[in-house]
Amino acid sequence: MRARRSGRNTERAFRTREFDAFVAGAAGRLLHAATLLTAETRGRNPYAQALLTASLAHTYAVWGRSRDEDPYELTRRELAARFARTAWRHHGGRGVLAALHPQERLVVVLRLHEGVAEEQLAALLGVPEARVRAVCARAVAALRTADARDPAPDPVPADGRATGDGPAGRAAA
Secondary structure, eight states, rough: OOHHHHHHHHHHHHHHHHHHHHHHHHHHHHHHHHHHTTTOOOSSSSHHHHHHHHHHHHHHGGGGGGGTHHHHHHHHHHHHHHHHHHHHHHHOOSSSGGGSOOHHHHHHHHIISSSOOEEEEHHTSOOOOHHHHHHHHHHHHHHEEEEEHOOOOOOOOOTOOSSSSSHHHHOOO
């Protein structure tokens, strides 16, 4: 009995180390995607952090059973599903993406930022591919309109990094 318990503890420790390595490598990009979804700023993103934490908790819960599945894809899919269920909370925010409806934001972030294929996105949202294309096109047109209304160029300091002001900086925030 003791040997069986020791084996389970060793397996759990290995699983935890494996998951910790995944989080260390993917959490930054996933948090950025969650921040874009919630239209919060990088410095103040409590909803994005809560979405990511819940999504990572789900990924950890199924970690041992999902050997053949990409953990990043699993977490991203859970993040998108949680956002879609709570999208009504995330209407508004700051920056260019805040002008979009939450479903449009979801499509733009997953399709353009994360590079999810239209077929996968349609299956995730439960809509036809044509609807995904239409929502994406409408959202991009809205972003272009918002960018045209704010003609102030982004100030670029001598080191070449954007300051986060202006349309491009706000979209990335």
